Amino acid sequence: MSWRGQSVEMAQGGQGYVLSGAARPRTIPSQPLRSQTASPLFDGLFALAQLEVQQAQVESITDSAFDNGKPIACPCFETGEKWRYVWTRDLSYAADLGLARVSPERTRASLRFKLSGVRPPAAAGGFFVAQDTGSGGSWPISSDRVVWFLAARHLIDGKDADGSRFADETWRALTYTLAQDRQFVFDDSVGLYRGETSYLDWREQSYPRWTANDVAFIAQSFALSTNVLQYQALRLGEQMARRRGDARAATYARQADALAKAIDRAFWREDRGLYMSYIGTAEHRVPFEAYDLLGLALVIESGIAPPDRARRALSRYPALESGSPVIWPQQPDTAIYHNRAIWPFVSAYSLRAARTVGHAPRIAHEIRSLMRGAALAGSNMENFELVTQAVHVDDGALSGPVVNSPRQLWSVAAYLDMVIEGVFGVGEDGSVKPMLPAQLVPMLFGDRDEISLQLVQRKVTLRRPRAIEGDLLVAGTTRVDGVNTVVDLVATRSTQATLATDAAAFAPASPQAPLVHAAGTQWRVTLPPGTRLYVDGQRRADAGTSSIAVTLARQPYQQCLSLTRIGEGGIESLHGPTHCIADQTTVAGEWPRQWTATSGGRFSVRLDFVNPHGPINTGITAAVKTLVVDCPGQPQQTGTLVMPHGQARQLSSAVVFDARAGAQCRFDLRDGFNMSYLSHFAHYTGGTGGAAGALNSAELGELHVVRLADLPAKAGTQ
Template sequence: MKAYRYLMAVPALAFAANAFAADPVIVETEAYRWAGDTIFQNEFKAWAVSPYELKSTYKGRPGYYMPVDQSWKRKNDLSSYPKLKSNNLLHEALYNMALDEMVNAVEPDTTLRTGKEWSGVWTRDVSYSIILSMAYMQPEASMISLMKKVNPSGQIIQDTGSGGAWPISTDRLVWALAAYEIYKVTGDRKWLEKVYPIALRSLEKDEKTVMSERGLVKGETSFIDWREQSHPKWMQTVDISQSEAMGTNVMYAATLRAVGEMAQVLGKKREADKLFAKSDALAANIDKTFWMPDKGYYGMYTYGRGSRILNPRAESLGEALAILYDIAPKEHQKSISENSPQTPFGAPVFYPQISDMPNYHNNALWPWVASYWTLAQAKAGNERGVLEGIGSVYRPAALFCTNKENLNLDNGDIFTELNSSNMLWCLAGNIALTTRVLFGIHFEKDGLVIEPFVPEVLAGKRTLEGFPYRGAKLDITVEGYGNSVKELIVNGKNIYPEKGKLIPAKMLKNGGDIIVRLDNQPIPEMKVNSVPNVKAPLTPVTWLANNPALDGEGVPVNNQLEWNPIEYIAKYIVLKDGEPVAETRETSYAAVTPGEWQVIGVSGSGVQSFASEPRSNRPTVIVEFPGETVRMKSAEVSYLPEAAIAGFTGAGFVETDRSSAPAEVTVDIPEEGVYSFSLRYANGNGPVNTENKAAVRTLTLDGNKAGTIVMPHRGRGNWNDWGMSNQIVLPLEKGRHTLGVRYLPEDENMNISTNHALLDHLRVEHVK
């Protein structure tokens, strides 16, 4: 039997001889080893005592707020859930521990609790958990939980998030993917009739507000909702609202197809065709925008201000979803599988890491993300990738005797900014490794597909007794190894290959006994991109200064781009309007022509820093609003300041809430060209990192809708903290134009009641 490893200078202490030394090695990396029923990491080990008990010798970082459990014993009655029989005791114990913690996660109101330390239902957490395994393990709780995340307008709720939730965070549509998964498991048409209009309304709202001019979804990377953890420090929440995240776009393309299939089942062919076409167009756009041929995988997100560039980091969930939902073309799926960076502890949330940021999303493995990545590796046919993926989830589950939220990639410990035991999506991912990989169970709208992926080192016979499917119970047995089915026996009759791998739902309405025999042939070898856990260089800090030698006709202009030196940098790349224009080892550059300027640092090994904050030396005009005041009066204001508002320009500001009249200004455009428009605003209705009161408005040009203005929170009660909204770029003819700021129905935010901001002035920049 094969055992996969990529050992690099392992300390002799790591895997010292012990009583378990004769056990077969299942997977081994530089960081840990799984042999037989035991996980080893340096001087620590964890092992299965029985199918219902684990023990560990692991000791966590001294002084960390969260203690480490060194044992697990079953606490709940698991007899109503599928029973696993495996030839590996550790596998059985970790599966049963996930079931045990799943029962803990069901609240008295039959909703699914996010984690031991995280109460309540969160849209993305519960949705990703449902897709992994809760749809079939907890269908009733899954339905109830999803319906808790629908607002009074009949739309999906975007949970509190950076700068005031939607439209800075825009991954709420994963709810629809989860809702459709429940239908495929249950076949409940009434459920489909209930959720389809909710999904459709939410899609239609987003189409009016969060689609970029390039046809991509704007907003934060799905689930990575702590802005400092995955973005350069200069990026404010308004900048994040305008970025285009690969993972969110992949999820969105998958959702469009899922909602199209809902329409198809409900007999709405015209609507289905439109949704399928939109999904295909978005998938093509994703591939065009994010694919990096030199790296062989997708970039993480686009970012900038007037111009966008691609952050070349790999992001594991987005890469995995691109494979699982066939958003990536077939030829790219194998490339993603083989080239996405994998650290000794497993799939990073993203790679490389941010060097001056603590561990949470940054420098971390989240086991549920690793589970999605493992499912994707199975679909791509990567045996080594599957083994290392399973190991990356089983290692922490065994050593910590619970399904933790996230792990530090430097040492595999739980020492991160926040953490939780009994984490819903992590236990759901643990279960999915058994059901969706080793048993290969996949749900379709009209039946069940069973395509196991069993690495040779895990060859043998395993059974799931009492697996729930559309009101019936199934006993499923998988024999052998490989990823090719030799026989598919349903209730005593082999239906493969004559009738294919899809078992019609009607064939299973009374339950059944299913035996899958694999062909016991080696899976074609594929590589894994095993890399050390690298941290990227620091982000340069840039500014524009006057260089008298470059002044025109004695007029000072900001024509010298300067930046701080970064240690251990091989070179700097200078960008103008998002395009490289020079490489240098100096810390200044002559920015002679008007534009938007940035700098990227590159290490000696070729790892790039984030691009610096954009600095513009384009011609700019400030236009004040008429009828300005210095006091707030709106009933929507949540946090009234004790002192008068300060920090505005001109005579004061204009207050805008849902019932306000449009705020309008006239602008004289001196010549035909392309101009950008942004608002200087204040929003003290909430903190920078959470809640849901982002102010959203429509910008009109001469009475016609021109774009959406986003004004996130800037701190609770911080009405003197003024910032810039996003930029809207428009071609304009010479002459006088009227710009308006108004509230339209599509501008309704997640709070619904409070959608309020102060407007200082309009900034007009001549782009070209």
């Protein structure tokens, strides 16, 4: 194989394979699972993936932030050559892709490491999935820990004692984790779960640059991938509850159905034909020009995306010859990592999504990209630069990928999944449903009539058709001959599909917050040239080549404004900082605090705070409190105040409540929950809230209360 001046060769010998010309030349012994095709490169890289699975098997794990870097006993999979620990999302995606299939016992052990009971001052009981250290002090700013259940669903068959025990552990963790996320992360008014995009957790890479020092926005925004993971967890809850005769099955089903509709409605952007990566806050839901391949793949594979939207999105999501970028468009002045990059595990999910709807060009594209990346590097790397598919590109301050580890576990699993299911179509249930693009036949079959995959106790053989009239080969006649399943492929014509090619296009830089001035009974907003104004999440005005002024009527309720910039090809920037305008009341003093509503309606309250207990990019001590609002004549109202790490004074997330005119309301605080309450983090020595004990606090200031616009009346009401 040759690529941009580099040539690699895979030679097959009696005892395995030899890879030469790669960045890391390899001698690869024969492995238990074998593919036999016309491509020694394809077959040898399958053996390499199995070798790297073996190399990832350890009896202890280490990380400088846990037990002061001392080994922790765990018969687990470490995450990569440079990442010697077990992280929830890395392990879970790897297990879902292929790890659970090839090594179920060790995968279970690794997943168990991420389950935890609680410690004081948390209430007694509870069993949860651990959200790893993350933005602003971890959960609930990062809230994708439910990805654990995407992995666990493969290992709860109960066919042996350990499987039955693991199923019980999964059920217990599932019920507690779903309930806790529903309480602290779900937004009833929007119908979605708040929090950061799954795995895209280096905010400057894919979020607006101003979030580098302000993650409160991320805590209150809504991400496609994280919501799909919550949907999948609810579906697993429904299934497990039905098997156990638990009445919660109906509740989980109802919540999952509603969430699926909310996801499809909130994230689909018709003008682009894509699902957005994330949207803004409940009060300012801006339709971001931000898309990510993992979120897109997950929403398609889950079945939430209707088939027509799924096919359209896979055609519209851009690609280069090298592969598919994990985000689009690329962000300016941002180093290579998630930005300007290919991640093999995401490519594998894209392949799965393409198989879901029979998108032949995308299937072929991702298979080639996965092969090329592993071959050039001589390992299943963490990531690659987008244009060159190199493991590192010099670009001054933007050089990268900034971090890149060989034998990254989810990349290894991606290659296994590509071969077993992506090419040979072997499902977890034992079915064989190949979906092979005709353009790959010359590479895989050559002059052969058949190719085969040898599994532990089974062989699968695919036989090519005599004539290929169509772009996709699928199963025709299937017969079983002893341990050999033989599938006669037939050619079919899939729904016409293409691939967009502007994957390397950049978005313009985000503008500053809008300048707003009072002008009598109006607000005057200045728009710099080339910007677009959003008010309360709705597009309001565009400036052309010169600045313009827009007037807004002063309202008795809060209005939130932000600007974007329009670049070449109509690509829109991520929006600048939000500026909200409203008359507000501050409430200080000892708790409980008193406040009188001068008018009736909906109100938003935030708490002024400083949380100095960790850096803004990591830790486990995001402060989480429950605000209790008691207003006469109404039921008690509660909501979650999230207070991320940060050295500057800022405002918490908002709690929305109703009050009648003249009502004397009382605000009080109850303790919430954060990751430091988990026993798992007694090993954490990289910051506060770990070995020294749980910590869930911040320096609290005034409450800020503003009036909100009334909700529109529902159809049939007055």
